[in-house]
Amino acid sequence: MTDELILANATLVLPGETLCGSVKVVEGVIADISEGGSIPKGAVDSGGDFLCPGLVELHTDNLERHIQPRPGVDWPHAAAILAHDAELAGTGITTVFDAMRVGSVSRKESRYGAYARGLASELLDMRAKEALKISHFLHLRAEVCSDTLVEELNAFGEEDRVGLVSLMDHTPGQRQFRDVSKLEAYVKGKHGFDDAQFQAHIAHLKTLRDRYGDLHEAEAVRAAKRFGAVLASHDDTTEDQVAVSARHGIHLAEFPTTVEAARACRSHDIKVMMGAPNLIRGGSHSGNVAAQELAELELLDIVSSDYVPGALLMSAVQLGQIWGDLARGVATVTQAPADAVNLFDRGRIDIGKRADLVRFAMVDDTAAVRGVWSRGHRVA
Numbered sequence: 001m002t003d004e005l006i007l008a009n010a011t012l013v014l015p016g017e018t019l020c021g022s023v024k025v026v027e028g029v030i031a032d033i034s035e036g037g038s039i040p041k042g043a044v045d046s047g048g049d050f051l052c053p054g055l056v057e058l059h060t061d062n063l064e065r066h067i068q069p070r071p072g073v074d075w076p077h078a079a080a081i082l083a084h085d086a087e088l089a090g091t092g093i094t095t096v097f098d099a100m101r102v103g104s105v106s107r108k109e110s111r112y113g114a115y116a117r118g119l120a121s122e123l124l125d126m127r128a129k130e131a132l133k134i135s136h137f138l139h140l141r142a143e144v145c146s147d148t149l150v151e152e153l154n155a156f157g158e159e160d161r162v163g164l165v166s167l168m169d170h171t172p173g174q175r176q177f178r179d180v181s182k183l184e185a186y187v188k189g190k191h192g193f194d195d196a197q198f199q200a201h202i203a204h205l206k207t208l209r210d211r212y213g214d215l216h217e218a219e220a221v222r223a224a225k226r227f228g229a230v231l232a233s234h235d236d237t238t239e240d241q242v243a244v245s246a247r248h249g250i251h252l253a254e255f256p257t258t259v260e261a262a263r264a265c266r267s268h269d270i271k272v273m274m275g276a277p278n279l280i281r282g283g284s285h286s287g288n289v290a291a292q293e294l295a296e297l298e299l300l301d302i303v304s305s306d307y308v309p310g311a312l313l314m315s316a317v318q319l320g321q322i323w324g325d326l327a328r329g330v331a332t333v334t335q336a337p338a339d340a341v342n343l344f345d346r347g348r349i350d351i352g353k354r355a356d357l358v359r360f361a362m363v364d365d366t367a368a369v370r371g372v373w374s375r376g377h378r379v380a
Contacts, residue, residue, distance in 0.1 A: 003027050005376050007357065008039045010046035013053070013330045015348050023051060025355040028375035033351060046359055049370055050326075053334040053347050054094025054356025055312050058164060058273065059139060059254060059304040062087065063098050067119065077122045082131065089133040089379040091309045092369050094356035095338070095346060096136055097164045098123065102152040103143030103216065105205070114148055116140065117155040124161065133379035135356075137163035137341075141234070142220035144169045145209045149216040153223040163341050165224035166232040166254055167217060167245075169209070221248050230341045232273075235288075239264040246270065252340050254304075257288035262299040271340050273302035276311035279318060291315075295322050302336045313360065313367045 008022040012033070022043065024032040039045050066080035088096055100116035126132055138161055142149060156162055224231040232252040233245035242264035245253065253270045256262045265272050274291035283290040294300040303319070305312040312333050320329030338347025346354040355376040360367045372380035
């Protein structure tokens with residue numbers, strides 16, 4: 001029996017336009033798109049709700065939140081992975097690049113231990129057992145301000161579905177934490193450091209950057225090539241930092257912290273990604289440039305949910321309102337991120353593409369997910 005699905009009478013969010021129509025899915029692939037509000041026998045009546053591609057999430061810390069729901073609590077990992085997967089599916093995310101930090105600080109008081117290799121193996125094992133609802137890849141956040149980055153990167157190989165490697169440098173006093181007071185509030189809040197512990201932490205991180213930073217950056221670039229992964233920058237702040245990213249062959253910038261850096265990205269053909277919470281809350285918790293400002297300056301290409309999965313679809317709708325073009329807003333969380341990581345089989349409603357689809361309605365100004373399909377199978 002053919003595996004077939006028809007989603008009819010929907011407001012289709014297509015590349016560059018929206019229109020009333022139906023989508024036919026056969027064996028997990030979009031087989032036909034038709035215009036009009038007719039409802040064929042056996043079809044799902046979408047009642048005029050919006051139907052858009054499944055959302056593509058390039059940077060989320062959500063799995064870490066499930067693994068450690070409270071400081072010091074290590075939740076059973078299989079249960080945490082399943083809960084994370086189900087939460088993303090429920091918000092319309094059908095492809096995720098699970099962000100895991102590589103590069104730790106071995107100094108006990110710093111509390112940044114290695115975890116990525118073990119967690120990745122558990123995640124990939126769950127995937128192999130077909131226990132997950134959506135498509136998972138790995139995003140390794142390579143922290144150059146560390147003392148274990150090389151060995152942690154060497155624990156991964158081509159078989160690990162590493163699709164994205166981002167160069168992170170959280171040395172105090174620059175990039176995201178150029179305002180050290182913001183770092184102080186973050187670290188003390190997360191780890192409970194007192195003043196002396198925080199100052200010792202700062203001094204140690206600066207020592208690590210001086211000792212290993214350049215080596216680690218070069219090794220992360222090499223590792224991305226070895227994995228066949230896309231390489232991204234993280235928190236570029238100045239034109240010079242963007243120029244260095246461009247020399248590495250980077251075409252995706254995560255969270256540039258200034259308008260200056262975002263403009264420089266444009267001149268180097270680097271796509272700019274910002275966090276949905278930044279957009280929705282009207283600014284960054286670290287005091288960096290507001291995503292809405294970049295959107296209004298035509299300097300925003302891609303959005304990630306960062307730490308709130310449900311924010312991704314919300315941000316797409318908000319961008320649609322800012323630009324007066326819902327299809328364009330939705331593209332920042334579907335087509336644009338898919339293209340940025342070379343996943344050209346998804347991210348748009350088009351014949352021959354994966355049938356990753358999201359049905360949603362607007363409840364006042366909030367997008368409410370009514371149904372989610374991954375490869376034509378309903379997952380939420």
